[in-house]
Amino acid sequence: MTDLVIETSGLRKEFAGRRGRRVAVDRLDLAVPAGGVHGFLGPNGSGKTTTIRMLLGLARATAGEMRLFGQPVPSGLPRVIGRIGAVVESPKFSPNLTGRQNLLLLARSIGAPATMVDTAVETVGLTGRERDRYKAYSLGMKQRLAIAATLLKQPDLLILDEPTNGLDPAGIREIRETIRGLGESGVTVLLSSHILAEVQQVCTSATIIGQGRLLASGRVDELVGASTAYRVGAPDPGAAVLALRDAGFTVSDDLVVETDRPAELTRTLGAAGIWLTELTPVRRDLESVFLELTAGTELGAGQ
């Protein structure tokens, strides 16, 4: 149990509304192992942010159990909060204070020295603007400040909810590299993001939820699965299609062959005197998996 950094069991969250109770998270079992970057995916309203907020003690669970570093949440949260950095939804700071003042207040509350603030500011590339008022910051700068705040604790676990929102492409790349670096250095990162290509590039494992329920979880390469199709190139595509169909292969008109036996495919074409010019595995990406799993679950539950 303790090698799991995040663990939830039967987690449930209901909100009371005018039209009765609404289930945001429904019997969610989540397991995030130590180390690496773990993607946390789901359509809008699938319960990602609600789950994160419950894990951080900002919202109460209606039912179920949660553990962070083996400590029960919320009762054991004070024992481990110093190891956790988090950005939940949009950055939230006092608008009339400068970025540095906002960070100083947070640093002082945990007894961190002011030098930590300067280091964090430098790490996220806000040096020179840290004495500007927070309300004058662009969305990207606010996001960077929020990430700087998480670094004040030198965390073992980073929980990032859409951390690249509002960042320009260079900023996104920078944050991606930072997250990847943190993951490689032993920090466990839970990354909630809508940008699936980004998640696929950075994450070692992922959990996909829909309507507050677990849909899939595992290593990203396992989720994506092994290639079961190949794109074939041949000097005479028509002849290649005929030869393959005669041999019992399922072939599309644009020469994508569904098979898990690529050697037999090449042998068949060779026997027919057709020499390959291309044989490329057609991989599913995380987006395809995500869309398949979450089809029909959009806006099912509230965040």
Next chain:
Amino acid sequence: MTRLVGVELTRLRWRRAVLVLLLLAVVIPALIAAARVWSTRPVSEGEIASVVHGNAGQISMCAEHPRRFGLPPSADEQACTDQIVEWNTGREKLSLARERTGGSGMGVVAVLTTLVLLAATTFVGHDWNSGSMSNQLLFEPRRTRIWTAKAIAVTLVALVASALVSTAYWLTIWATVKARDLPVVDGALRDSMAYGWRGAAYATAAALGGYALTMLFRSTVATIGVLFGVAVAGGIVIATLGIGEQWQPQKNVSAIVKNGTTYWVEVPQSCYQSRPGQDTAADGCDPTRHLSLARGAGYYGTALVLTIGASVVSFRRRDVP
């Protein structure tokens, strides 16, 4: 906890709106003091001569019938002259006792109470409005500690500000009275200081209550709206329902600040038909009642404790946006 209180004190110091309100809490009482000093400035010889010349008849009538002029029967011509001059110039003599009973004392308490309450509610309302409360909880998830640290900071600032301003106010009035060589009864300064500090304590409690309400409603506007509604409607409801005057909010403030106050009750009609040898007090015909400091403190203390309880429970249990 000490570290968290320090953080909250820094946060208070960095909040511009709070600083402006605290500055006003100094400036407005200073203006009130200046106005009292100016409006009670000694009447010049020329002004006295002019009034005496124009009101000689009234002065001699007063000397013959002092009670008609609100003076004791023993009042001499000088006392009558002073009274007529005061009426005509509109300038009374500055007196610590008069400032406490019907003068500017309650005004200063009202100003201090309003401003430190607004400072407290603005301070914490901003945390909710900006969403930074959730950020703070990501660094210290023990909500009771956060609530308490903010409460201590608000209470400390309100207490120090209102006690200093009250002390400065009454010292200014006392110094002015002394400078004008006016009579000061024994213990007048001590009584005035005690009055000011009771007022400061009331203002501090109000700030703490305002803070607790804002933590409950999570909005400065909602808190001010509720307090305004209670202030306006509370007295009306109490009067309409015929509930005794001892339950009126302002009477209880008065009881706290003035170390007890008097209020009036209706007495039976028979009390107005005086009989020889009647003991009005024993017959229940005395229309005055005493509202003690303890009763006033109990009245507001109960409200404060209930508000704090609801606020803490709510903050501990409700989801934080």
